[in-house]
Amino acid sequence: MRLVVAITGASGAIYGKCLLDVLHNKRVETHLVISKAAEKVIEHELETTKRSLEKLADHVYDVDDLTAPILSGSFKTDGMIIIPCSMKTVAGIAHGYSDNLILRAADVTLKEGRKLILVPRETPLNVIHLRNMLELAKQGVTIIPAMPAFYHKPKKIDSLVDYVVGKVLDCLGIEHKLFMRWMEAKS
Ligand SMILES: Cc1cc2nc3c(=O)[nH]c(=O)nc-3n(C[C@H](O)[C@H](O)[C@H](O)COP(=O)(O)O)c2cc1C
Numbered sequence: 001m002r003l004v005v006a007i008t009g010a011s012g013a014i015y016g017k018c019l020l021d022v023l024h025n026k027r028v029e030t031h032l033v034i035s036k037a038a039e040k041v042i043e044h045e046l047e048t049t050k051r052s053l054e055k056l057a058d059h060v061y062d063v064d065d066l067t068a069p070i071l072s073g074s075f076k077t078d079g080m081i082i083i084p085c086s087m088k089t090v091a092g093i094a095h096g097y098s099d100n101l102i103l104r105a106a107d108v109t110l111k112e113g114r115k116l117i118l119v120p121r122e123t124p125l126n127v128i129h130l131r132n133m134l135e136l137a138k139q140g141v142t143i144i145p146a147m148p149a150f151y152h153k154p155k156k157i158d159s160l161v162d163y164v165v166g167k168v169l170d171c172l173g174i175e176h177k178l179f180m181r182w183m184e185a186k187s
Contacts, residue, residue, distance in 0.1 A: 002029040002077050003172070004070050004109070005057065006102040009037020010084035010121040012146050013045045013053075014157075018165045019083050020056035026174060031070050031077070032057035033102050037086065063100045070105045079115030080105055081168055084146055087122045087129050093141075094132035110139060117171055119164065121146040142171050152180040 003023065007016035016038075023030050032054060034042070039050045054060045061068040069075040082089060082102065089102060093116075098104040109116045118141060122129060133143050144167050148160040159179070166178035 001172075001174075002031070004031045004033070004077055004080035004105050006033045006035070006080065006082045006085075006089075006105065007038045007042070007053065008035045008082060008084065008086040008089045008102060009041050010086040010146075011041065011045065012084035012119075012121045013038060013042045014161050015119055015146055015164055016083045017046060017053055017056075018158075018161050019081065019168060020053060022165060022169065022174075022176065022178070024056045028174070029059075030057040031059045031061065033061050033063055033068075033070075033105065035063050035086075035089070035100070035102055037088075061101055063102060065101055066104065068101055068105075071101060071108060073108050073112045077109070077114060079117065079172065080109040081117045081119070081172075082106065083117075083119040083165075083168065084121045085118040087120065087132075090118065090120055090129065090132045090136065093118075094135045110141070113140075115142070115172070116140075117142045117144060117168055119144050119146050119168065144168055144171065151182060152185045 034050045092103040093106045098107045148163040162178035169176045
């Protein structure tokens with residue numbers, strides 16, 4: 001399996017790190033792009049550099065590299081995940097405004113009819129955010145808000161993160177044990 005993973009400047013860089021960790025352990029081929037804003041968020045929230053996340057990926061591209069393989073539909077992938085996804089990037093995809101590699105790769109994923117998964121994080125959401133996400137959902141994009149559940153009785157931040165990343169893996173058809181499913185949790 002070959003996936004494009006992008007990390008943008010919404011809060012929740014830890015979701016991106018967790019997904020990269022899991023995909024690395026499952027030997028999924030990953031092509032990673034980290035936005036400039038995400039670099040700042042990674043430093044602030046994870047107290048690490050983008051380099052430490054890039055080490056988990058097989059291929060890494062600069063967000064301004066508009067010659068990377070992932071900007072072309074001829075480069076086959078099994079889909080793309082943007083985790084976390086800022087409202088700016090949601091807007092760019094919804095309006096076909098592909099002025100960086102993340103936006104272009106998402107545009108390509110959509111035009112080629114491949115799986116595009118967004119993990120948006122913002123609160124509260126204004127009408128523009130909601131309208132952009134609705135438009136993308138209508139185009140077949142899977143929107144998995146960074147919105148953990150509590151029925152599995154999480155005790156640690158990691159369990160909340162694992163829940164959201166587990167939902168992404170479910171969508172990709174990748175087996176995992178990141179969270180307890182309802183039938184196990186209720187018994
Ligand atoms: C610490 C921090 C947290 C942020 N959190 C969010 C957020 O949760 N959601 C969001 O849409 N933007 C958030 N932003 C603003 C985005 O980083 C900003 O809109 C940026 O232009 C997004 O660009 P990108 O999509 O290319 O990464 C945050 C910025 C900072 C510095």
